[in-house]
Amino acid sequence: MMTVELAPDYLPDLIRQGDGFLKNNFFKEAVIAYNSALKIDADNPHALVGLASVDIVKGDLAHAQQNWSQRRSKLISGLGLTS
DSSP states (O other): OHHHHHOTTOHHHHHHHHHHHHHTTOHHHHHHHHHHHHHHOTTOHHHHHHHHHHHHHHTOHHHHHHHHHHHHHHHHHHTTOOO
């Protein structure tokens, strides 16, 4: 947590935090970390996939499907691809 205290807007650390929270089933905290990353880089593919993963792991497939089209277009944009 030292990096967060020194540089709370360090994008790679926010993604790592989100991933760690997700792996330990701390979904609320994972969403906060991924959303914080998206405030820095709105098209960050790791954060977008992380948010989708939270919905899927929670079993909230309706929410995952509802939000996926928006996340998918941002993901494609973030990766520099065309749809």
